[in-house]
Amino acid sequence: MIKKNDSPQTAEYFKSLANVWKQNRRQSFAEFLELNYRLSENEGIAPQAFNLRDNPYWREPIDNCNNGRTNRISILKSTQVGGTITAQGILMAAAAINPAPAMAVFPDHSEAKLQRDRIVANMLESRPRIRNLAPLRTNARSIDMQTQQVFLGNAGSDQSLRGKPCRFVIKHEVDVYPRKANDKAGNPQETPDERTKTFTSPLIFEESTPAGNDSYIAAQFEASQKRFWFVQCPKCKRWQKTRFFPYAEGKFKGRGGIVGYKDAAGNLRSIEEARRLSYYLCVHGCKITPQYKNDMIAGGRWVPSGCSIDDDTGETTGTPYRSDRHIGYHIWTIMQSKKSIGDIVEAYITFSRKGNLRGFFQDWLGIKYERNLKLPTWEKLGTKYKTGHKLKQVPNDCWFLTLGADVQEHETFWVVWGWSPGRTPALIDLGVFDQEAEEKPFVVIDGQMLSSDIAQLLDKVNIKKTQYPVLPHEGKQTNPIGLSSLAIKIGGTDTNYRNHEVHAVVKKMRHPTDPNKDRLRSTRGDRHVDPDTRYKMSLVEKSSRDGKPYPGGLRLWNLCKGFYRDIWETRLVLPPGETQAMRLPDDLLESPHGERFLKQLLNERNQESFNARTNEKKDHPRIIDKTLRCDFRDASIIAEAVADMATDLIFGQVEWMATEWAKKVQHQHQPATPNAEPGPVDQSPPATDRPSDHHPPDDIVAR
Numbered sequence: 001m002i003k004k005n006d007s008p009q010t011a012e013y014f015k016s017l018a019n020v021w022k023q024n025r026r027q028s029f030a031e032f033l034e035l036n037y038r039l040s041e042n043e044g045i046a047p048q049a050f051n052l053r054d055n056p057y058w059r060e061p062i063d064n065c066n067n068g069r070t071n072r073i074s075i076l077k078s079t080q081v082g083g084t085i086t087a088q089g090i091l092m093a094a095a096a097i098n099p100a101p102a103m104a105v106f107p108d109h110s111e112a113k114l115q116r117d118r119i120v121a122n123m124l125e126s127r128p129r130i131r132n133l134a135p136l137r138t139n140a141r142s143i144d145m146q147t148q149q150v151f152l153g154n155a156g157s158d159q160s161l162r163g164k165p166c167r168f169v170i171k172h173e174v175d176v177y178p179r180k181a182n183d184k185a186g187n188p189q190e191t192p193d194e195r196t197k198t199f200t201s202p203l204i205f206e207e208s209t210p211a212g213n214d215s216y217i218a219a220q221f222e223a224s225q226k227r228f229w230f231v232q233c234p235k236c237k238r239w240q241k242t243r244f245f246p247y248a249e250g251k252f253k254g255r256g257g258i259v260g261y262k263d264a265a266g267n268l269r270s271i272e273e274a275r276r277l278s279y280y281l282c283v284h285g286c287k288i289t290p291q292y293k294n295d296m297i298a299g300g301r302w303v304p305s306g307c308s309i310d311d312d313t314g315e316t317t318g319t320p321y322r323s324d325r326h327i328g329y330h331i332w333t334i335m336q337s338k339k340s341i342g343d344i345v346e347a348y349i350t351f352s353r354k355g356n357l358r359g360f361f362q363d364w365l366g367i368k369y370e371r372n373l374k375l376p377t378w379e380k381l382g383t384k385y386k387t388g389h390k391l392k393q394v395p396n397d398c399w400f401l402t403l404g405a406d407v408q409e410h411e412t413f414w415v416v417w418g419w420s421p422g423r424t425p426a427l428i429d430l431g432v433f434d435q436e437a438e439e440k441p442f443v444v445i446d447g448q449m450l451s452s453d454i455a456q457l458l459d460k461v462n463i464k465k466t467q468y469p470v471l472p473h474e475g476k477q478t479n480p481i482g483l484s485s486l487a488i489k490i491g492g493t494d495t496n497y498r499n500h501e502v503h504a505v506v507k508k509m510r511h512p513t514d515p516n517k518d519r520l521r522s523t524r525g526d527r528h529v530d531p532d533t534r535y536k537m538s539l540v541e542k543s544s545r546d547g548k549p550y551p552g553g554l555r556l557w558n559l560c561k562g563f564y565r566d567i568w569e570t571r572l573v574l575p576p577g578e579t580q581a582m583r584l585p586d587d588l589l590e591s592p593h594g595e596r597f598l599k600q601l602l603n604e605r606n607q608e609s610f611n612a613r614t615n616e617k618k619d620h621p622r623i624i625d626k627t628l629r630c631d632f633r634d635a636s637i638i639a640e641a642v643a644d645m646a647t648d649l650i651f652g653q654v655e656w657m658a659t660e661w662a663k664k665v666q667h668q669h670q671p672a673t674p675n676a677e678p679g680p681v682d683q684s685p686p687a688t689d690r691p692s693d694h695h696p697p698d699d700i701v702a703r
């Protein structure tokens with residue numbers, strides 16, 4: 001806890017308090033903060049002045065908090081652009097210049113406490129005009145800034161958001177607030193606003209990185225007078241908006257953004273190359289090398305949507321679409337002086353490799369990841385994504401196959417997907433093993449009695465028993481690794497039903513020492529696994545359902561299912577042929593399970609929900625038609641999770657980039673290993689039933 005010196009208050013202290021009341025209420029907040037606001041070492045840096053010289057884009061939003069007209073400011077931003085310390089500074093400037101009861105809302109209780117201590121530490125580090133307003137003692141509910149009370153709100157507690165009227169409301173990271181504390185409570189994003197209703201000129205300042213499909217901050221930004229940071233090209237002097245992706249069409253097509261991280265064929269370069277070759281391309285074609293980035297940004301200006309800057313006079317022209325009572329600012333990483341063009345392209349490549357473009361959009365571009373959620377019908381879906389292969393055929397650009405299975409009470413649903421670079425899946429095979437349809441519902445394998453449907457899974461993942469031929473293309477019948485038929489690389493199954501039987505099967509396919517080489521894996525959803533980690537293995541001694549032990553322990557792979565659900569939902573609307581878009585067999589619609597597969601794929605939507613008891617927000621699948629279920633969809637999600645694991649196994653990390661995959665093949669076929677597997681084209685035996693000593697799944701695991 002931070003404590004102010006308890007010594008008697010000095011004359012200087014009373015003088016500075018008196019000054020507040022003689023203060024010009026319209027003094028610039030930004031100027032005041034530049035002169036007086038300092039950051040303590042609690043911010044993880046050496047104590048230093050609040051720097052607006054390098055980050056000039058904060059000046060206008062700060063000043064508009066006290067312009068007397070604007071009632072709401074919505075900051076749509078990427079992470080790490082200083083939103084929190086700026087918002088805290090605004091409270092201090094208000095206390096010194098134009099005090100009024102205020103409130104600061106944080107996502108949860110511990111964050112509120114942490115930020116309260118940081119605010120006080122920064123006040124004590126600052127110059128006297130702020131330092132003298134620091135609270136004399138800490139308080140759990142508010143910060144006493146001498147001239148104004150700042151109430152602390154915690155978005156998880158509806159009660160903490162209601163109370164006395166406030167003129168200033170600051171909402172930190174508003175997109176991670178729980179949606180609703182309970183049925184009776186209001187929406188924690190909006191409840192704090194009600195406190196300002198009795199004031200004629202209130203100010204609500206809300207900031208956040210956009211999160212999820214129904215981002216609050218993105219919606220607020222859309223409803224505002226949107227402002228974008230315009231910069232002047234250092235070469236041709238023409239003004240333009242800063243962007244990451246160059247324009248896709250129109251008169252500036254291919255320009256106005258960061259370029260150089262892709263090769264001529266459109267593939268992402270390696271991080272080293274991309275860092276060296278990337279630059280900003282002006283809308284008029286000037287190449288702006290990375291060392292000019294910060295100067296260009298520093299000379300920028302906010303321009304409301306609907307306006308532009310006249311290149312000759314340098315004046316803002318046009319009329320904004322909306323009034324400035326509600327202003328929105330979009331702030332993204334390129335504006336942050338400590339981040340370079342190289343850092344941004346590195347992030348883009350890293351997120352792409354992991355197949356997580358959503359993360360890049362939100363955290364680096366500060367943009368909501370848009371999806372058109374108008375879903376097609378099942379028939380349209382089946383037609384739209386046809387790409388020229390048939391069931392049980394492998395398109396020749398697939399590198400490996402995975403299987404996902406959903407074990408139900410009496411039957412097992414399964415799908416086989418083939419995977420190409422960029423996380424592009426092709427459906428190869430699917431089916432239902434029905435225990436009751438079999439002559440012998442039970443079989444004995446190695447002294448273990450197994451239901452026939454589960455036993456059949458063993459054959460599917462057995463490379464000696466199941467091989468799928470590669471579809472001939474331009475005279476070749478091999479995939480990029482030179483294989484003419486593929487087996488399942490890794491299979492995964494859920495553990496909701498008959499978990500002891502599943503365990504017995506999984507154990508049969510288990511690698512004696514290395515869990516990373518297990519061929520069939522038990523999986524389950526685990527909300528404690530985050531989208532970056534995606535999966536985590538744990539050894540389980542006994543079943544959590546019935547308490548019975550798993551002989552020898554069960555290797556259980558815990559998945560962040562939300563991440564995969566999200567991708568599958570996006571896949572339903574991606575243009576066919578795009579990276580990550582699914583590829584379906586031409587004969588799927590007429591096949592026995594085609595209709596059910598397509599309907600199930602469409603039968604679940606991702607939704608965010610809030611658990612009032614644990615105070616946690618989580619992704620939550622909502623099944624649309626309960627009688628239809630989602631078995632094939634669940635199986636596909638598992639197949640994708642184990643595909644991530646397969647890339648990890650092959651490349652040493654989760655890796656989906658074509659160039660990195662190609663390097664691996666080159667490496668494998670170098671003359672240094674003359675007796676290794678066949679080259680890319682020659683020597684491959686014809687399709688199907690390859691000799692058993694040719695194990696395609698392990699060929700590409702050069703370990």
Ligand SMILES: [Zn+2]
Binds near residue numbers: 236237286
């Ligand atoms: Zn230019």
